[in-house]
Amino acid sequence: EYVNRLREELEVINERGFGKYFLTMNAIASKANEIQITGPGRGSAAGSLVAYVLGITQVDPIKYKLLFSRFLRRDAKDYPDIDYDVSDPMELKELLIEEWGSSTVVPISNFNTLQLRSLVKDISKFYGIPFTEVNSVTSKMLKEATPLAKKKHGIKAGVYVPTFEELMEFSDSLKTFLSKYPHIANHINILYGQTRSVSRHAGGVVVGENLNQHMPLINSGGITQTPWSEGQNVRHLEPLGFIKFDILGLSTLKMIEGSISHILKRHHNIENPTFEEVQKYYNENLHPDKINLTDSKVYANIFHKGKWAGIFQFTEEGAQNFCKKAKPKNIINIAAITSIYRPGPLSADVDKLYVEAKENQHNIQYGNSIIQEVTKETYGFLIFQEQIALLAHKLGKNISLDEGNELRKLLTKKGTGKGEREKRKIYNKFVEGCIEKNMSKREAERLWQKFEFFSGYGFNKSHAVSYSILSYQCAWLFNYYPVEWMAAFLDKEPESRKEKAINLAKKFGFKIQPININKSGTVWEISEDSKTLIQPLTSIKGLGDKAIEQIISNRPFNTIEEFIFNDNIIYSKLNKKALDVLIRSQALNSLMDDRFTGLKHFWSATAVDRPKNEKKFKENIALYEPEEDFSDLEKIEYLSSLTGVFPIDLVVSTEMLNQLDYLKIPPLGEWDNDLGVAWFVPREIIKKKTKHGREYWIIRVVDNTSTSVDIKCWGVRNKDRVHINHPYMAKLDYDEQWGFSVKNISYNFKLLG
Numbered sequence: 001e002y003v004n005r006l007r008e009e010l011e012v013i014n015e016r017g018f019g020k021y022f023l024t025m026n027a028i029a030s031k032a033n034e035i036q037i038t039g040p041g042r043g044s045a046a047g048s049l050v051a052y053v054l055g056i057t058q059v060d061p062i063k064y065k066l067l068f069s070r071f072l073r074r075d076a077k078d079y080p081d082i083d084y085d086v087s088d089p090m091e092l093k094e095l096l097i098e099e100w101g102s103s104t105v106v107p108i109s110n111f112n113t114l115q116l117r118s119l120v121k122d123i124s125k126f127y128g129i130p131f132t133e134v135n136s137v138t139s140k141m142l143k144e145a146t147p148l149a150k151k152k153h154g155i156k157a158g159v160y161v162p163t164f165e166e167l168m169e170f171s172d173s174l175k176t177f178l179s180k181y182p183h184i185a186n187h188i189n190i191l192y193g194q195t196r197s198v199s200r201h202a203g204g205v206v207v208g209e210n211l212n213q214h215m216p217l218i219n220s221g222g223i224t225q226t227p228w229s230e231g232q233n234v235r236h237l238e239p240l241g242f243i244k245f246d247i248l249g250l251s252t253l254k255m256i257e258g259s260i261s262h263i264l265k266r267h268h269n270i271e272n273p274t275f276e277e278v279q280k281y282y283n284e285n286l287h288p289d290k291i292n293l294t295d296s297k298v299y300a301n302i303f304h305k306g307k308w309a310g311i312f313q314f315t316e317e318g319a320q321n322f323c324k325k326a327k328p329k330n331i332i333n334i335a336a337i338t339s340i341y342r343p344g345p346l347s348a349d350v351d352k353l354y355v356e357a358k359e360n361q362h363n364i365q366y367g368n369s370i371i372q373e374v375t376k377e378t379y380g381f382l383i384f385q386e387q388i389a390l391l392a393h394k395l396g397k398n399i400s401l402d403e404g405n406e407l408r409k410l411l412t413k414k415g416t417g418k419g420e421r422e423k424r425k426i427y428n429k430f431v432e433g434c435i436e437k438n439m440s441k442r443e444a445e446r447l448w449q450k451f452e453f454f455s456g457y458g459f460n461k462s463h464a465v466s467y468s469i470l471s472y473q474c475a476w477l478f479n480y481y482p483v484e485w486m487a488a489f490l491d492k493e494p495e496s497r498k499e500k501a502i503n504l505a506k507k508f509g510f511k512i513q514p515i516n517i518n519k520s521g522t523v524w525e526i527s528e529d530s531k532t533l534i535q536p537l538t539s540i541k542g543l544g545d546k547a548i549e550q551i552i553s554n555r556p557f558n559t560i561e562e563f564i565f566n567d568n569i570i571y572s573k574l575n576k577k578a579l580d581v582l583i584r585s586q587a588l589n590s591l592m593d594d595r596f597t598g599l600k601h602f603w604s605a606t607a608v609d610r611p612k613n614e615k616k617f618k619e620n621i622a623l624y625e626p627e628e629d630f631s632d633l634e635k636i637e638y639l640s641s642l643t644g645v646f647p648i649d650l651v652v653s654t655e656m657l658n659q660l661d662y663l664k665i666p667p668l669g670e671w672d673n674d675l676g677v678a679w680f681v682p683r684e685i686i687k688k689k690t691k692h693g694r695e696y697w698i699i700r701v702v703d704n705t706s707t708s709v710d711i712k713c714w715g716v717r718n719k720d721r722v723h724i725n726h727p728y729m730a731k732l733d734y735d736e737q738w739g740f741s742v743k744n745i746s747y748n749f750k751l752l753g
Contacts, residue, residue: 002049005062009050012074021243024207025082026054028245031099032084032092035275037253037260039085040288040473041466044071047386056082058288059466064332066462067386069401076402079238083246087253089203096205103212107225108204108244111234112197116141116164116188120177123187133177136693141171143691155456164192200225203248206237215242251492252312252470256286258488259477262526266484288469291476293331302475303328309478309504310489312471313338317709318346321736325355332377334471335464339383344457354381367443370394382454384461391447392426397433399426411455486510487524487533498539498644499683499708505533506706507669515540515587515643517563518556522548541642542581546573560591560606565614579607584630584638595621598629636725640683648704651681652727656753657704665729668740669705679703679729679752680711682722697722697745712741720745727752 013019032038033055040046041057047066051057061068072080086092096105117138124134142162148170149162167174178185200220208214215226228236230244237244260281264273268281284290301307306324308314314323319341328334340350357364357379364380366372374390375382382388388411389404396404403426410423427448434444478485486505493501502512511532513519525534537548550569557563564579582588583603596602604624611617630638632650640646660666660679671678680701689695697713699722711732722728722745730748732740742748 001062005049005068006053009048009068009072012068012072013050015074016072018072018080021080022050022054022056025051025056025084025245028084028092028096028207028247029054029056031095032086032247033279035091035095036087037257037279037282038087039250039253039466040469042083042085042248042463043081043466044460044462045080045082046462046466047071051082056084057466059462059469060289061462064461064465065386066465067389067401067405069405070386070389070460070462073402073405075406079243081244081246083203083248085248085250085253087250087257089247089249092247093205096207100207102224103210104207106206106211106215106217107223108201108206108237109218109220109225109227109229110199110201110204110231111195111229112199114191114194114196116167116192119188119191120174120184123184123191124181127181127184129181129184137173137177139689140691140693141167141174144172144174145170198227201229201231203246204230204244205247206242207245208242215240250470251494252310252474255310255485255488255492256282256473256477258491258523259481259485260286262484262487263481266526266530286473286476291473293469293472294329295476295479296329298472298475298479299327299329301479303334307478307508309486309508310493310501311474311478313467314471316341317739318737322351322355325736326351326358331465331468331472334468335461336378336381336383338468338471339459339461339464342457342459345383348453348457350381350383354379354383357381367447368437368439370437371447382450382458384464385455385458386461388451388455388458392430392451395434395437395439395444395447396426396430397436399429399433407451408455408458411452482508483510483526483530483533487526490533491524491536495541495644499640499646499702502644503646503702503706503708512645514589514645515585516590517551517582517587518590520587521552535643535645537587539643540581540585540587543578544573547575547578550574557591559593560588560602561614561617563588563591564606564611564617576607576610579610581642583607585642586639597625598627599635600630601625601627603630633725640725646681646683646702648681648702651725652679652704653753656727660729660752667703667705667707668701668709668732669703669707671732671734671740673734676731676733677729678732679727680707681727682724683708684724685722709740712738713745714741714743716745722749723751 013022029038041059045051046057046059047061047068047070048057049061049068052060059066093105093107120138121134125131145162145167146160149166150160152166153160162170178188200223206215206226211217211226215228217224218227228242230237257278260278261273264270264277264281270277302311303323304327306320308320314320319338322341323337326333326337328337336354340346340354345351361379366375366380371391374387374394378384378387385408388408389401392399392404392407393401407423407426410419410426413419430448431441431444434447435441474485486508490498490501490505506512509531513527513532513534515535515537520534520537522538523536525536526532527534537543537551550573554566554568580603583599583606586599588602588606589599592599592602596605601621601624604627605611605617605620609620609623611620636647636650664675666672666675666678668678668680680703682699682701684700686698686700687695688698695716697716699711699713700708701711702708729750729752730742732742732748734740
């Protein structure tokens with residue numbers, strides 16, 4: 001089977017002249033694997049056995065019944081497109097340029113064009129039109145036009161983005177606005193679609209010999225790139241015979257690298273693991289060919305119980321809840337769940353129907369053995385695009401797999417031209433074949449209607465399987481090495497989500513050791529008790545890499561004088577700003593002795609009036625001596641904004657907790673549907689509007705159980721007020737898909753204390 005598949009693929013590849021393309025991708029993959037962990041696969045390329053054998057992908061396409069024709073067809077005209085995931089794309093591209101030359105590896109450009117929403121806002125601002133009036137139009141126009149544009153094209157399911165012309169035609173708000181201000185309409189008609197700026201493409205490069213002799217090159221920020229682009233509506237490369245290579249970054253791969261590094265330190269006695277050692281561990285334990293992808297413990301402990309901490313594709317509450325209901329037991333189950341959890345399928349309630357079918361498999365009616373063979377793994381549903389192609393091929397009369405894949409594209413297009421004629425031709429062959437296989441014409445027509453319905457949101461199986469394997473790798477690490485995974489997760493989460501990540505770590509029973517000038521490093525470390533995570537110096541906002549380097553290379557420090565008057569420290573790198581954030585983030589608390597009456601006194605004497613010598617320092621101590629400490633509100637602000645740690649104990653006192661316990665009012669993390677009441681602390685308010693223009697709020701809250709969730713607040717009014725960092729209690733509703741909500745803030749939200 002494998003030999004025949006290789007022969008078939010190689011015939012197509014060689015016939016279309018893409019042998020060098022695959023060998024170049026193999027060379028890129030080889031270089032990538034010398035310096036970083038790479039992804040199992042991405043997109044339709046994972047359906048290629050040739051790509052798997054060459055080490056470009058890590059997913060066996062035959063094992064998962066993935067189709068090569070979904071990736072590359074003999075009759076197609078487009079070039080192959082392999083998206084390649086790595087942990088650090090810039091590092092890889094720099095290595096390729098360094099080793100192969102800047103005229104061999106050339107990044108492509110990205111054109112940012114003037115879009116309707118920004119044009120309406122910018123031109124209106126120029127003419128002094130009130131922002132509220134403009135915003136009322138730009139916030140509605142897409143929602144007004146989308147359903148009418150979909151109806152025009154006969155699209156019932158899936159995501160659709162209206163064109164510029166359709167927005168102008170179907171948005172009443174926009175039409176009214178432009179009729180009121182016709183001069184703005186004139187500008188828009190001229191400027192829409194014009195180039196706003198040119199930047200470097202996120203992942204695209206061209207690889208070839210002596211490219212400087214075959215394409216224009218420009219210098220942008222010290223890097224040579226071509227002003228040509230490829231993607232969306234721009235096609236500069238393919239018409240001239242160039243192929244774009246996409247090298248893309250995926251932060252999850254960084255988490256996997258970090259987790260393996262901690263495992264090697266703690267369980268293999270390797271003090272400073274090299275990348276070769278990290279790669280060796282990955283290849284022996286986590287590579288899709290080595291890892292046990294059917295481990296029931298991983299599915300039960302992570303996917304069924306809902307232990308979500310950086311698990312790829314399961315960061316949204318809705319996806320988490322759906323997964324807990326669906327209870328996956330294998331990679332295809334995960335692939336189906338992630339494929340269903342998108343706007344199109346959700347709007348058609350496919351998630352609910354899928355769970356019901358999975359739980360009651362004896363009730364599934366497939367129709368015949370061929371349909372059962374193709375859709376059994378998804379419980380009778382057409383979840384993957386490849387299933388439509390396979391059914392057309394297996395049931396139709398003389399419909400090749402290539403035609404089946406072409407049908408997938410034709411079904412999503414509406415019209416009366418050549419595409420419609422091709423679709424009708426395949427339809428006739430499909431019905432004829434179904435009848436020959438003992439199906440009635442009505443059954444064949446009904447199945448075709450299913451094709452049309454599901455084609456609007458069917459998902460690429462090759463991509464879904466590849467990314468589901470990556471999700472499973474994360475889950476495996478968290479299940480068997482929880483503290484190592486959590487340290488890597490905290491280290492790689494972006495600052496905007498750091499506070500929530502820290503709360504999540506606490507929720508899973510891990511302690512967070514505050515930043516300490518003598519103990520904290522450059523990454524989250526694990527203490528000897530295996531339960532405490534040590535926050536790094538790099539998590540302090542405003543503290544640069546050069547300052548951290550000075551600290552680590554010159555510590556330990558026994559006194560504050562050793563820290564601020566050290567002959568070995570270059571203070572132009574560890575400057576006044578660095579001192580300021582170090583003290584306010586409480587990183588220097590271990591150096592504050594009884595000469596200081598409090599943290600504010602320590603801060604004033606050390607950072608506000610930075611002393612040049614010990615005499616000046618003593619004068620500062622005496623000068624600011626009456627000062628004692630920062631207020632609780634100041635400490636809350638400094639710790640949460642500088643380090644991502646929210647000190648809930650400063651907001652909710654022990655006395656208040658005892659009172660709440662006496663009144664049987666639980667924290668939000670212990671909310672009970674029967675009581676419906678819980679307490680929490682708002683951390684952020686996001687104001688939004690529904691598609692009908694109704695305002696609602698999303699309030700992000702925390703409690704002392706380390707719960708961090710969003711509460712949707714409906715029916716808000718101008719007079720409604722919610723104070724950040726103050727404790728509240730409220731009666732809440734809960735929906736498994738949408739989470740917590742409240743209908744009346746003024747009535748339901750009660751400020752405590």
